[in-house]
Amino acid sequence: VAGLVEHKRRNSALSNGGKSPMSVLWLAPQLILMGIAEAFNAVGQIEFYNKQFPEQMLTLAGSLFFVTLAGANYLSTALANITRKVTTRDGRTSWLTDDINLGKLDYYFYFIALIGVLNLFYFLICSHYYQYKSMSLHAEESIKVHTKEEAEAEADANTAPKK
Secondary structure, three states, rough: HHHHHHHHHHEEEEEEEOOOOOOHHHHHHHHHHHHHHHHHHHHHHHHHHHHHHHHHHHHHHHHHHHHHHHHHHHHHHHHHHHHHHHHHHHHHHHHHOOOOOOHHHHHHHHHHHHHHHHHHHHHHHHHOOOOOOOOOOHHHHHHHHHHHHHHHHHHHHHHHOOO
């Protein structure tokens, strides 16, 4: 979506003397999609860590989310720098130049989309071979019920008069 909007914006800007008459609201679809995707990713990733990590490592599970977020930011910076270097070979203008109308930011967005598709296939392969922790949903519910019953029995035993 970002690539398509950028392509339209760039063509509009080049045909109107360098300034695009497009509204800023054209950015809304891609930003909404990214927000939804990030929300689902964050919740799913944290839930996965909390369910699949051993009990002793739950603190590490919580911090691992933020470590992966920081790593992704460093990776995106490296990707932008590599793209700048690769696309300026042979005297060409970089896709990520300072003048947005001279660059090819839409190509960069398409490239990121391609990486996302490859990442989806990698995820599907990894999730296919992943072995989940051996606790089922039914087992989790029975532990909660059992614990509740034990707590009630213990409370009754403590409040009963002693003989």
